[in-house]
Amino acid sequence: MNAHNIHSNPYNSPPASPKYSFVGTPAALPGIGTNDSQQRAQHTIGGEIKLIGAGPGDPDLLTMAAYKAITSWADIVLADKLVSKEILALVSCPLFIANKEKGCQASGQKELYERATLALQQGLRVVRLKQGDPFIFGRGGEEYLYFRRLGFEPTIVPGLSSSISGPLLANIPLTHRGIASQFLVCTGTGSQDTIPDTPTYVAHRTTVFLMALHRLESLVKDLKSAGYPDELPVAIVERASAHDQRCVKATVGTVVQVVKDAGYRPPGILIAGWACDALAQDPEQLDGLTNRADDL
Amino acid sequence: MNAHNIHSNPYNSPPASPKYSFVGTPAALPGIGTNDSQQRAQHTIGGEIKLIGAGPGDPDLLTMAAYKAITSWADIVLADKLVSKEILALVSCPLFIANKEKGCQASGQKELYERATLALQQGLRVVRLKQGDPFIFGRGGEEYLYFRRLGFEPTIVPGLSSSISGPLLANIPLTHRGIASQFLVCTGTGSQDTIPDTPTYVAHRTTVFLMALHRLESLVKDLKSAGYPDELPVAIVERASAHDQRCVKATVGTVVQVVKDAGYRPPGILIAGWACDALAQDPEQLDGLTNRADDL
Structure with a gap:
C-alpha cells in the first residue's frame, strides 16, 4: 500500500x-x-x-x-x-x-x-x-x-447544483424506484461551441442537459437518432428557485412545438426520462408507485 | 399549447x-x-x-x-x-x-x-x-x-447529495474542461440486492457509484468487462464531510488490492474517471490544465 x-x-x-x-x-x-x-x-x-x-x-x-x-x-x-x-x-x-x-x-x-x-x-x-x-x-x-x-x-x-435541485424544485425525482436507477448530467454545448456526443438512451436513466436549450431543435433530432422514444417525457425547468420559476412538460416528440408555443426564458435545463412523470397527479399511476413500505 | x-x-x-x-x-x-x-x-x-x-x-x-x-x-x-x-x-x-x-x-x-x-x-x-x-x-x-x-x-x-459533494470535498471535480464533460451517478446495488447493468465506458465522463463498495471486487470485474481501462483513475471517498473523511486513490487495475490493504470504512462512494486526477499535485500536469483564461 x-x-x-x-x-x-x-x-x-x-x-x-x-x-x-x-x-x-x-x-x-x-x-x-x-x-x-x-x-x-x-x-x-x-x-x-x-x-x-x-x-x-x-x-x-x-x-x-x-x-x-x-x-x-x-x-x-x-x-x-x-x-x-x-x-x-x-x-x-x-x-x-x-x-x-x-x-x-x-x-x-x-x-x-x-x-x-x-x-x-x-x-x-x-x-x-x-x-x-x-x-x-x-x-x-x-x-x-x-x-x-x-x-x-x-x-x-x-x-x-441546478442539475439536481432544478428537477427537484419542479417535483421531478432524478432517481425513483422502478423508474430511474441512475442519472446523467451533461452539457448540450461543448467547448468552443461544438456539439457534444449525444448520450446513449438508457430506459432506467434520467438525463439532465445543461446549456442545451438554445439548440433544442438539433438536440431533439440527435436524441431521436440515438433511440430516445418519441413518447419519453421531458421537462424544461427555467429559473429554478426564482420567483418566476416555470416548468414546461412535454415529450421528445412534442417538446420543440411546445417550447415554440410557450416561449423560453433562460436559464433553464432540459430533463429527459420516465422519471419526469413519476410524481404526476394521476391516481392510477400513483397506485403503482406508492405505499410499498415493505421494501423501503 | x-x-x-x-x-x-x-x-x-x-x-x-x-x-x-x-x-x-x-x-x-x-x-x-x-x-x-x-x-x-x-x-x-x-x-x-x-x-x-x-x-x-x-x-x-x-x-x-x-x-x-x-x-x-x-x-x-x-x-x-x-x-x-x-x-x-x-x-x-x-x-x-x-x-x-x-x-x-x-x-x-x-x-x-x-x-x-x-x-x-x-x-x-x-x-x-x-x-x-x-x-x-x-x-x-x-x-x-x-x-x-x-x-x-x-x-x-x-x-x-454526496454524489456531487463527496467528490468535491476530496478535491475531485466531476466535470473539468478537456477531461470530463459529463457525469453519471448510479448505484452499485439494484432493488432486491440485484446487480444493475454496468454503465458503458465513456472517456469524457466521470462515473459515481453509490452503494457499491461492499461488492467492489465484482464491480471492478464488471467495469473491466465493459471496457474501463486498467489505468483509469478511481477514488473512494469515505464519510464525506465528517471529521474522519478519507480519500483513497487508485486505478481500475489496482483498486481491489489498494482497498484490501487500506481497509474500508463505510459509507463511501466510488468515483471512476480521468477527472479523479485533474487537480493532482503534479506541476507538469497542471501546466496542461490551468491558466487558460482566454477561453473561460
Missing part, C-alpha cells in the same frame, strides 16, 4: 473544529464563519480564499457555510454575474461582479484573477462565489489550480 | 415571499423558517410537512432552509439514522429517528409514516429529514406520494 494513496484527516484536533481531508491541502480549511483574529493569524500566510457554490439562486438554498462566509468572514467577494441579486444583497463587504458577457469572458476572468490575487497578497479573506456548485460546469477546478499555483490553496465549498 | 403543460408561479404576491412553482401543488410552499401564527393559519389545513435533505453530514453544509426548519419551524423532526449527530443536535423539538436497520426497513418505515401522519392530523409542522438530497436514492419520491395521497402535499427542499 503506497502511503500517498490514502489521505487521512489532519484536523482531528481540536475535535470541536472538524474539517475535511483534502488531498494535498494540509494547510487549507480554516474555520468557517469566524472573525477571530488569533485563529486567523494561525492559519494565514498572505490571504485566504474560498471557492464557494451559491446554489441555484434562492438565499434559503445557500449552505450555512456560504452564508457565513459572505456575511461575516469575507473581506471581499468576487461573484459571477449569474449569482442572484437576493444572494448578492447579503454580502457585507466589498463586492466585485465579473463581467463575463459574451465576448468579454477572457478579460472578465483576467480582471477577476487580478483582483483576487491583489486581495490575497494584501492578506485579505477572499470569497469567490460561483453559481450552483463550483465543480459542476463551473470551471471551479481551473480557478482552484490557478490560485494554488500562486501559493493560495482554495477551500472548496459545495453548493446545490 | 396545452395549458397544463406550463406551470407558472402562483406566488407572485406578495413579492417579499417568492416561492417555487411546483407542478400541481398550488397550496404548498409556506414560508420557510417563520413561526408567525397568522401566516401559518393562512396556509395550513391540518398540518404541514417538509421533506428536507440534510446534506452529507457537516452542519455547515445544511441549507439555510434546512437549518431554519429544524431549529425554529418544526414541531417534530423525523430523521433517518444516517443523518449526522451534529445535525440532529441542532433539532429544537421532539425528534424521532427511524429504525431502518437491515431486516427492520419495513417496520421502521411504517412507524415513521404512522408518527408523521398522526402529527399532521394534529395540525403540527413536520420535518422529514433525509440524508443527502431527498430525490437522489433517498426514496423521497415515494414518501412524497404517500403524504400527498393522505392530503398533505410535502414541500421538498433539496440537500447536497
Whole structure:
C-alpha cells in the first residue's frame, strides 16, 4: 500500500473544529464563519480564499457555510454575474461582479484573477462565489489550480447544483424506484461551441442537459437518432428557485412545438426520462408507485 | 399549447415571499423558517410537512432552509439514522429517528409514516429529514406520494447529495474542461440486492457509484468487462464531510488490492474517471490544465 494513496484527516484536533481531508491541502480549511483574529493569524500566510457554490439562486438554498462566509468572514467577494441579486444583497463587504458577457469572458476572468490575487497578497479573506456548485460546469477546478499555483490553496465549498435541485424544485425525482436507477448530467454545448456526443438512451436513466436549450431543435433530432422514444417525457425547468420559476412538460416528440408555443426564458435545463412523470397527479399511476413500505 | 403543460408561479404576491412553482401543488410552499401564527393559519389545513435533505453530514453544509426548519419551524423532526449527530443536535423539538436497520426497513418505515401522519392530523409542522438530497436514492419520491395521497402535499427542499459533494470535498471535480464533460451517478446495488447493468465506458465522463463498495471486487470485474481501462483513475471517498473523511486513490487495475490493504470504512462512494486526477499535485500536469483564461 503506497502511503500517498490514502489521505487521512489532519484536523482531528481540536475535535470541536472538524474539517475535511483534502488531498494535498494540509494547510487549507480554516474555520468557517469566524472573525477571530488569533485563529486567523494561525492559519494565514498572505490571504485566504474560498471557492464557494451559491446554489441555484434562492438565499434559503445557500449552505450555512456560504452564508457565513459572505456575511461575516469575507473581506471581499468576487461573484459571477449569474449569482442572484437576493444572494448578492447579503454580502457585507466589498463586492466585485465579473463581467463575463459574451465576448468579454477572457478579460472578465483576467480582471477577476487580478483582483483576487491583489486581495490575497494584501492578506485579505477572499470569497469567490460561483453559481450552483463550483465543480459542476463551473470551471471551479481551473480557478482552484490557478490560485494554488500562486501559493493560495482554495477551500472548496459545495453548493446545490441546478442539475439536481432544478428537477427537484419542479417535483421531478432524478432517481425513483422502478423508474430511474441512475442519472446523467451533461452539457448540450461543448467547448468552443461544438456539439457534444449525444448520450446513449438508457430506459432506467434520467438525463439532465445543461446549456442545451438554445439548440433544442438539433438536440431533439440527435436524441431521436440515438433511440430516445418519441413518447419519453421531458421537462424544461427555467429559473429554478426564482420567483418566476416555470416548468414546461412535454415529450421528445412534442417538446420543440411546445417550447415554440410557450416561449423560453433562460436559464433553464432540459430533463429527459420516465422519471419526469413519476410524481404526476394521476391516481392510477400513483397506485403503482406508492405505499410499498415493505421494501423501503 | 396545452395549458397544463406550463406551470407558472402562483406566488407572485406578495413579492417579499417568492416561492417555487411546483407542478400541481398550488397550496404548498409556506414560508420557510417563520413561526408567525397568522401566516401559518393562512396556509395550513391540518398540518404541514417538509421533506428536507440534510446534506452529507457537516452542519455547515445544511441549507439555510434546512437549518431554519429544524431549529425554529418544526414541531417534530423525523430523521433517518444516517443523518449526522451534529445535525440532529441542532433539532429544537421532539425528534424521532427511524429504525431502518437491515431486516427492520419495513417496520421502521411504517412507524415513521404512522408518527408523521398522526402529527399532521394534529395540525403540527413536520420535518422529514433525509440524508443527502431527498430525490437522489433517498426514496423521497415515494414518501412524497404517500403524504400527498393522505392530503398533505410535502414541500421538498433539496440537500447536497454526496454524489456531487463527496467528490468535491476530496478535491475531485466531476466535470473539468478537456477531461470530463459529463457525469453519471448510479448505484452499485439494484432493488432486491440485484446487480444493475454496468454503465458503458465513456472517456469524457466521470462515473459515481453509490452503494457499491461492499461488492467492489465484482464491480471492478464488471467495469473491466465493459471496457474501463486498467489505468483509469478511481477514488473512494469515505464519510464525506465528517471529521474522519478519507480519500483513497487508485486505478481500475489496482483498486481491489489498494482497498484490501487500506481497509474500508463505510459509507463511501466510488468515483471512476480521468477527472479523479485533474487537480493532482503534479506541476507538469497542471501546466496542461490551468491558466487558460482566454477561453473561460
